[in-house]
Amino acid sequence: MDFDIRVVGGGLAGSEAALSLARLGLSVELWEMRPLHQTDIHETDRFGELVCSNSLGSDALRDARGLLKAELRLLGSAIVGCADASRLPAGKAFAVDKNQFSGLVTQSIQSNPLISVRREEYRRLDSSVPTILATGPLTSPDFLDELRKRLGRENLFFYDAVAPSIWAHSVDRDSSFLSSRGGDAADYLNCPLTREEYYTFVHALQSARRHLPETPHEQKYFEGCLPVEEIARRGDDALRFGPMRPIGLRERPEDCFAVIQLRKENREGTVLGLVGFQTSLAIAEQQRVLGMIPALRNAEFVRYGLIHRNAFLRGPSVLSQDLQLRAFPRIWTAGQLCGVDGYMESTALGLVAALNAAATLRGFPRPVFSVQTMMGLLVDYVTQERADFQPANANYGLLPLEPGPKQKAVDREAFAVAALKHIRHIADEVEAWSTNKTVL
């Protein structure tokens, strides 16, 4: 073996893991099956491709994802470094130019002398080689079968949906207006609907033809990313209190009853994504139903919304606290495969897996991420037994409940201060042991 560790999957978690391991002096063999085998969603052969939205969530410290980014920055995350370098203005959201971002990640990997890239599909689990599995929500079917065979029925999956993107030039500017819910107004183009237009639109959405997974058992959506037609089925007003809420917009037309927001997906602003508008409608129905929105009546689609398989392991049943597979020591898991959801969450578990693997291979005590940090809360979530396990985003609801009937509201500022202190301590620890190059 002419490398120290293998990483499988060059998405967010795998790229973060490979770059972190290399920074710590370990040599890495990084497997990525694209472009030889594409997933249903990825479009390029790049590392760190963002498969849908270009938003990485909030950057504010009091928000869970903002704190998560701050923790990652302290630990020297390469992925957050590339995101910082490709950031776009987007109000309170941290959005990036997707091409520039994945270009930077790819360049960092390909120019790193400690990382050798192997463009191949990984099909069989080889437990004789220290490995980090980061094959993500779109893990290839063959390897998913292998995981099911090796780990049993704890391997679950559910279905998820993606929002469409359209060409900016095809939006009717006379029927839309610029305004943001905080931040720079120019970052969001809003497509308003009157009361009558809204209900006509919702009724069309409720009865439109959809692409559904084959069995009812598989028609299980992640609550944080529901298709809009699924939200519409929950009540005529559900959308105008959800992704189509018109509140917080300073200069909106008087008869604006609901609104669809469009956000830039590239620096030039030529491509716009429909914010929170993931859909599983058939393609012709997307053209018909979205065309009922006045500003989108001539919309040209860059990419249609779609429904997709979303694979994950039932972490608490199969993982130990350091993200190793209990049945296969020295095989770690990272990213969405272990049961988190989200770009930053996947990145975070890529970094944690890398630190755990590096500590084990070098014989150092592994860093312990306490539940007083956002990274620790995610690790705790995917490794501690719980009744109904579904992939989770970073959020303060992950905090363990205190004893007693009354729960106190979390003091987010105090939590963030303590979390960053704890992470700084881990960063110092890693800095100290990373200078020792012995690999066991």
Ligand SMILES: Cc1cc2nc3c(=O)[nH]c(=O)nc-3n(C[C@H](O)[C@H](O)[C@H](O)COP(=O)(O)OP(=O)(O)OC[C@H]3O[C@@H](n4cnc5c(N)ncnc54)[C@H](O)[C@@H]3O)c2cc1C
């Ligand atoms: C369609 C879709 C839309 C999403 N939208 C968002 C969003 O807008 N915002 C958000 O925060 N999160 C989103 N997510 C959630 C998710 O956290 C991201 O998908 C994130 O990219 C997951 O990171 P990852 O590294 O775990 O997996 P990925 O980034 O998917 O990386 C996994 C990599 O492994 C490779 N691979 C798979 N199988 C094999 C194999 N057998 N051998 C070799 N290579 C393999 C794949 O080609 C891929 O490059 C979305 C997920 C999906 C599926």
